Amino acid sequence: MKHEWWKDFYDEHLAHVLLHPATGEDSKRTCDFLIEALNLAPSDHVFDQCCGTGRIAIELAKRGHSVTGIDLADIYIREAQSADQPNTFFTVEDAFLYQTPSPCDAAINWWTSFGYSDQDSQNIEMMLRAYSSLKPGGMFAMDYMNVPNLYRTFQPIVTTERENKDGITILERQSKIDFPSGQLLKTWSYTLPDNKQIQHETSTRLYSPEQLYSFFKTVGFTEINLFGDIDHSDLTLESPRCIIVGKKPSP
Numbered sequence: 001m002k003h004e005w006w007k008d009f010y011d012e013h014l015a016h017v018l019l020h021p022a023t024g025e026d027s028k029r030t031c032d033f034l035i036e037a038l039n040l041a042p043s044d045h046v047f048d049q050c051c052g053t054g055r056i057a058i059e060l061a062k063r064g065h066s067v068t069g070i071d072l073a074d075i076y077i078r079e080a081q082s083a084d085q086p087n088t089f090f091t092v093e094d095a096f097l098y099q100t101p102s103p104c105d106a107a108i109n110w111w112t113s114f115g116y117s118d119q120d121s122q123n124i125e126m127m128l129r130a131y132s133s134l135k136p137g138g139m140f141a142m143d144y145m146n147v148p149n150l151y152r153t154f155q156p157i158v159t160t161e162r163e164n165k166d167g168i169t170i171l172e173r174q175s176k177i178d179f180p181s182g183q184l185l186k187t188w189s190y191t192l193p194d195n196k197q198i199q200h201e202t203s204t205r206l207y208s209p210e211q212l213y214s215f216f217k218t219v220g221f222t223e224i225n226l227f228g229d230i231d232h233s234d235l236t237l238e239s240p241r242c243i244i245v246g247k248k249p250s251p
Contacts, residue, residue, distance in 0.1 A: 006116045009200050010052075010073035013190050017162045017171045019053055027059040033230035034108060037245050038139045040065060044105035047133045049095045049126070050113030054080025054088070061087045070098050096126050103135040109142040115205035118181065120215075123205060127219045136250040140221065146228065146235065146242040147206050150184070151177075167193025182206050209235060212244050221246025 034040065034056070042064045048057045051069030053076045061067050062085065070093035071077050080090040095113070107130040117123050130140050158173045170191040178185055183203045190198040207215070209226055216224050224246040228239025235242055 004117075005200065005202050007072060009188075009202060010071075010076060012075055013169060013171075013192070013198060014188075015053060015076065015079075016164065017160055017169055017190075019055075020162075027055045030056055030110070030230055031059045031063065033232065033243075034060070034106075034141060035063070036232070037141055037225075037227070037243075038106040038108075040106055045102075047100050047104040047107040047130065049098075049107060049109040049130055050111070051080060051090065052076050052111065054083060054085075054090060056108070056110060057088055057090070058083050058085045061085045068100055068104065070095060095129060096122060097129065099129050100133040103138070104133050105135060105138050107133055107138065107140045109140075112144055112204070114142060114144055115207055116203075118183065118203065118205065120205070124215055124219065127215060131219050131221065131248055134248040136248055139245060139247050141243060141245045142212070144207065144212060144242045144244070145184075145204075146239045147208050148237045149239060150206070152237065164193075169193060177206070178203075209242050209244075212242065216244060216246045220248065222249045223247040 040046070043066065045066045045068070046060055048067055048069040051057050051071050054069055057067040057069040057080065066087040069080060069088065069090045072092065072094060074092045077090045077092050109130060114126060115123055134140065154177065156175055160171045162169050172189045174187040174189070176185050182205055184206050186202045188200040188202065192198065213224055213226065224244065226235040227233060227243040227245070228235040229241055230243070233239065
């Protein structure tokens with residue numbers, strides 16, 4: 001396995017540029033989708049497998065659900081904990097290894113937090129941890145890239161600017177597709193307000209919808225459905241994302 005880049009990639013700079021600008025309305029619309037797609041009942045316990053700063057988990061908790069959220073980035077977990085939202089439990093854990101102590105009613109893996117390892121077997125282990133964390137009849141939703149659309153609309157360079165009290169942070173993402181390995185390779189270059197430069201290299205496996213569907217079946221999920229966005233639209237070549245939902249069968 002190559003360098004585990006995700007262990008030091010998620011920092012305050014990425015949060016400032018990409019996570020914090022998301023609005024509360026984004027989280028509300030996502031939770032609207034999840035409550036319906038996962039058939040959540042009031043007070044159901046949800047496992048947020050890679051929770052980041054806890055935006056979705058906190059919104060679900062506000063709606064009466066209890067949520068266990070894990071992430072490797074301790075600064076994100078501290079931010080999630082600082083919200084002091086009742087019925088939430090946030091802790092630093094590795095999603096490749098962590099299984100909830102008691103079974104949950106549903107689980108989610110959001111914002112393309114899957115496919116980081118160059119080994120299929122390790123990526124499938126993350127799915128298995130979600131599956132093992134569910135009660136029989138529990139459901140799992142995963143948000144991933146729609147790879148056919150990524151190929152169709154590929155952008156080699158994307159630049160984003162964000163301003164705060166210290167000035168402007170610029171993030172340039174240079175992307176290329178490595179077809180032999182089936183990976184999306186990115187160089188993330190930050191220019192901070194004091195002109196300091198920070199750079200990260202990432203690689204994510206490019207799984208087609210049919211591969212994700214096959215992984216879900218291999219893990220044991222049934223009643224698998226594919227969506228193209230949180231509006232419950234069908235997955236098409238033009239869909240902005242690939243959301244896959246499956247059910248852990250009852251005995």
